[in-house]
Amino acid sequence: MTPIERAARALMWAAALFTVVFLMTPLVVTVAVSFGSSSVFTLPPPDWSLRWYERLANTRGLWPALLTSLQVAAFSTAVAMVLGTLCAIALVRGRFPGREAIATFLISPLMLPGLVVGIAMLQGFKAAGLREAYSSLLVAHVVITLPYIVRTVLAALSLFDFSLIDAARTLGCSYPTAILRVLVPALGPAFLTSGMFAFLASMDNYPISIFFTDAWTKTLPIQMLQYVEENPDPTIAAISTGLVLLAILALVVGDRLVGLRKLADF
Amino acid sequence: MKPAAAPSPWRDPVVLLAVPALLYLVLLYALPLLWLLAKSFVGADGLTLRPYVDFFADPFNWRVVWNTLGIALWVTLVCLVIGYPAAFALARAGAALQIAMLVAIILPLSVGVVVKSFAWQIVLRRDGVISQFLVGIGLWDEPQRLLFTETGLVLGAANIFLPFMILPIYSVVKLIDPRLLEAGATLGAAPLYRFVKIMLPLTLPGVVSGIAFVFSMSVSMYVIPSLLIGDRFQTLSTLTGRSFLFMRNEQLGSTTAVILLALAIGVVVGSSWLARRLGSSA
Numbered sequence: 029m030t031p032i033e034r035a036a037r038a039l040m041w042a043a044a045l046f047t048v049v050f051l052m053t054p055l056v057v058t059v060a061v062s063f064g065s066s067s068v069f070t071l072p073p074p075d076w077s078l079r080w081y082e083r084l085a086n087t088r089g090l091w092p093a094l095l096t097s098l099q100v101a102a103f104s105t106a107v108a109m110v111l112g113t114l115c116a117i118a119l120v121r122g123r124f125p126g127r128e129a130i131a132t133f134l135i136s137p138l139m140l141p142g143l144v145v146g147i148a149m150l151q152g153f154k155a156a157g158l159r160e161a162y163s164s165l166l167v168a169h170v171v172i173t174l175p176y177i178v179r180t181v182l183a184a185l186s187l188f189d190f191s192l193i194d195a196a197r198t199l200g201c202s203y204p205t206a207i208l209r210v211l212v213p214a215l216g217p218a219f220l221t222s223g224m225f226a227f228l229a230s231m232d233n234y235p236i237s238i239f240f241t242d243a244w245t246k247t248l249p250i251q252m253l254q255y256v257e258e259n260p261d262p263t264i265a266a267i268s269t270g271l272v273l274l275a276i277l278a279l280v281v282g283d284r285l286v287g288l289r290k291l292a293d294f
Numbered sequence: 295m296k297p298a299a300a301p302s303p304w305r306d307p308v309v310l311l312a313v314p315a316l317l318y319l320v321l322l323y324a325l326p327l328l329w330l331l332a333k334s335f336v337g338a339d340g341l342t343l344r345p346y347v348d349f350f351a352d353p354f355n356w357r358v359v360w361n362t363l364g365i366a367l368w369v370t371l372v373c374l375v376i377g378y379p380a381a382f383a384l385a386r387a388g389a390a391l392q393i394a395m396l397v398a399i400i401l402p403l404s405v406g407v408v409v410k411s412f413a414w415q416i417v418l419r420r421d422g423v424i425s426q427f428l429v430g431i432g433l434w435d436e437p438q439r440l441l442f443t444e445t446g447l448v449l450g451a452a453n454i455f456l457p458f459m460i461l462p463i464y465s466v467v468k469l470i471d472p473r474l475l476e477a478g479a480t481l482g483a484a485p486l487y488r489f490v491k492i493m494l495p496l497t498l499p500g501v502v503s504g505i506a507f508v509f510s511m512s513v514s515m516y517v518i519p520s521l522l523i524g525d526r527f528q529t530l531s532t533l534t535g536r537s538f539l540f541m542r543n544e545q546l547g548s549t550t551a552v553i554l555l556a557l558a559i560g561v562v563v564g565s566s567w568l569a570r571r572l573g574s575s576a
Contacts, residue, residue, distance in 0.1 A: 054417060071423055114314060114315065137319075149322065151326060
C-alpha cells in the first residue's frame with residue numbers, strides 16, 4: 029500500500045467514525061439532558077432525576093397538541109395510503125403518456141420549500157372558504173404524506189408480478205379475493221414502511237402546519253417550539269426523548285420488515 | 295381483457311385510478327402555488343415586476359439573499375467533505391460498523407427537525423459538548439458560545455442534512471465494481487490518478503443529487519435558523535415566514551416566497567439535467 033492509499037483509507041475510517049458520533053450527538057444529548065436534574069442543560073448532568081418527566085406530565089399545552097398531531101398524522105396517512113396506492117397502480121399498469129411526469133408531480137411536495145407550499149395553500153384554502161384550523165390541517169397534511177406513499181408503493185409495485193393475480197383467479201379466487209390475498213400481502217412491507225415514514229413526516233411538519241393553527245388547534249412541533257421560546261427548560265428534552273423512542277421503534281419495525289440496507293435506498 | 299384494437303391509451307380504465315390523487319394535488323397544491331406565482335406579477339394596474347424591482351432595490355434584501363446562499367453553500371460543503379468519504383466507508387465497512395453507521399444515519403431521519411434543532415441549542419452552548427470538547431483537546435483556551443453564530447448554524451444544519459448527502463453517494467458507490475480499480479492498478483495507474491479517472495466520474499451522479507438535496511433543503515430551512523441563530527440573521531425563508539406570521543406584510547412575503555420557489559425549482563431542474571448528462575456520458 030502506498031502512503032496515499034493509506035492516507036485515503038485513514039480518511040475514510042475517520043469520516044465514518046466522525047459521522048456516527050456527529051449524527052448521534054443530538055439524540056444522545058437530548059436523552060441525557062431529559063434525565064438530568066439540572067435546569068440549565070449541564071452536561072454531564074450533576075445528578076439523575078425524573079423531574080422533567082413530572083413537569084411534562086403537568087404541562088398543559090403539550091398533551092392536546094400531541095393528540096392533534098397523532099390524529100392529523102393518522103388521518104392524513106390513511107387518506108394518502110388510499111389515494112397513493114390507487115394512483116401507483118394506475119402508473120404501473122396503465123399505458124398512458126406522461127406517467128413519469130405524473131410520478132414526479134406526485135413526489136414534488138417533498139422537494140419544494142415547505143413554507144412556500146404552506147403560504148400558497150393558506151391563500152388557496154381561504155379563497156375556497158376553508159378557514160377552520162383543524163380541517164385545514166387534515167387536508168394540508170395529505171399533501172405532505174402522499175409523496176412518501178407514492179414513492180415507496182410505486183417502487184414495490186413495479187417489482188410485483190401481476191400475472192400472479194391472474195394465476196389466483198385461474199385457481200378459483202374472485203377478483204377482489206385475489207387482490208386481497210395476493211397483491212395486498214405482497215405490498216404489505218411497502219405499506220407499513222411508507223406509512224410509518226409518512227406518519228412521522230406529518231408528526232414532524234412545522235413549515236406547513238404553522239399556517240393552519242389557531243389558539244386552540246396546535247400541532248406538537250408548533251407547541252414545542254412555542255414552549256422552547258417561552259420557557260427553555262429540559263421539559264422539551266423529555267418529550268423529545270419520547271419522540272426518539274418512537275423513531276427507534278419505527279427503525280426496529282422497518283429493519284424487521286425490509287432490512288436496514290433497504291431503508292437506506294435512495 | 296384488453297380490447298382488440300385500443301383506439302387511445304386513455305380508454306384503459308386503469309387510468310381512472312390515478313384521478314383521485316391527481317385531482318387532490320392539482321386542486322389543493324398545484325393551483326394554489328400557481329396562483330401565488332401569478333398574483334406576485336399582478337399589480338393594481340395589470341402585469342408588473344414592481345415587487346421584485348422594489349425588493350432588489352433594498353440593500354438589506356441583497357444581504358438576505360446573500361445570507362441564504364452563503365449559509366446553504368457552507369452547509370453543502372461541510373456535508374460533502376464529511377459525507378463523501380463516509381459514503382465510501384459505509385459501502386466498504388464490515389457488518390458491525392455498517393449497522394452502526396446505518397442506524398446513525400437513518401435514526402435521526404425519523405426524529406423531527408424541532409427535536410434536533412432544540413438539541414443543537416444545547417450542544418452549541420458555552421458549556422455545551424462541542425465547547426467542552428474543543429477546550430478539552432486544547433484547541434480553545436476558554437469555552438465559547440457557538441449558539442446564535444453563523445458557525446453554529448452551519449454545524450447544526452450540516453448535522454441535520456448530512457444523511458441526505460451520504461445516502462445518494464452510498465447508493466452509487468455500492469454499485470461500483472471494485473475490480474475496476476484493480477484493473478486500473480494492474481495497468482499501472484497511480485492511486486491518485488485511479489481515483490480521479492475512475493472513482494470520481496463514477497460517483498459524480500450521486501454527488502450531484504446529494505448536493506442538490508442538501509443545498510435546496512438548506513436554502514429553504516426555517517426551523518433550524520429560527521432556533522440556532524434568531525432574528526439577527528435573516529434568510530429568504532425566515533423573512534418569508536416573518537412577513538406572513540409576524541409583520542403581516544403579505545406583499546413582501548409573497549415576493550420572497552416566489553424567489554425561494556424559483557431557487558428550489560432551479561436546483562431540482564438543474565441537478566436532474568446534470569445527473570442525466572453525467573449518466574449518459576458515463
